[in-house]
Amino acid sequence: MELLEQKILNEGRVLSESVIKVDSFLNHQIDPVLMQQIGEEFSDRFANKGVTKIITLESSGIAPAQMTGLSLGVPAIFARKRKSLTLIDHLYSASVHSFTKNETNEISVSKDYISSDDTVLILDDFLANGQAVLGLMDIVEQAGASLAGVGIVIEKGFQDGGKILREQGIRVESLASIESLVDGKVTFTKEEASV
Template identity: 50%
Template sequence: MKLEKLKQRIMEESSIMSENVLNLDGILNHQVDPELTMEMGREFAKRFEGAGVTRVITVESSGIAVGFATALELGVPLVFARRKKTLLADPDAFCERVPSFSKGIVTDILLSRKYIQKQDKVLFIDDIIANGDAARGLLKIIERAGAELLGLGVVVEKCFQAGAQTIREQGIRLESLVRIKSLDEGIITFED
């Protein structure tokens, strides 16, 4: 993937809400460009090619589009953890309570035991990593299920927040398409 294209789209279509918050609604969180999303999926599939991925996993809702594109390229199912319990939800689902940095709330993430097994080799795909709370919650679910985590792919890593670093410190492979060094003074500065 031409990462410069993704960086350009971020520069053109995102908005800085504060020194810690970048609004990516036009690219990832509210509107999805199918062609760009498929390119991102191909890039993640290429980076994890040959690893033996049996499932791609994400958290609803912003990770679904890129997770789907990655799963399609790898030829495996996409599974997503839900943020809301429904009447149809598996009463025995794995559940973790996680704070959401961008939403400013605490939610439960739920994943049915039917869709993650001990023999699975899982690739976790997400849209953005800031503090990493949702990621750590889903990692706990993967661990409790006994599945093998092959790595985490994120579209945007905010390097100035601790989430990605804490994941890497656990020895987990984390691949980012774009790394943002700073949002200071209303300017997006990319890490090389």
């Protein structure tokens, strides 16, 4: 997605060979027009897949999920990272380790909002080692729902999450895929056909 790649080049800050900060438009401040375009792009890529629900993980996945839900005409669910006092049982749960934050979170989705009748599109802001997506897939499987695929705003192509998922035959659509962050420079992977 050309516009997203331009935004990453213009505003992304490479902090190391594995970390890029895109807080100006995705992870802290949100560019609402870009989010709308991201939603339309995911909607195009997963059109006619019978998606009935979108699932993401709080917090950075919420704006893209909201916009994709609006485009596809389906609800978006954000998995919670901690159990709150008003969301304590009747849950599908999975453990997700974040290497960036060096912590493991229990993520959970209420059984009220996903069932075996659903076809689920998983969305997330970043794909690195794939831990968050695998946790969300675990929840989709617990619910007996079908998986339409995985939509990622920015894939770190030099980490193995994308490979792990694609080897399982899962359709992964990344709107921007970073091949390398070496020497503070962002290099994108050429877009490939998905499974």
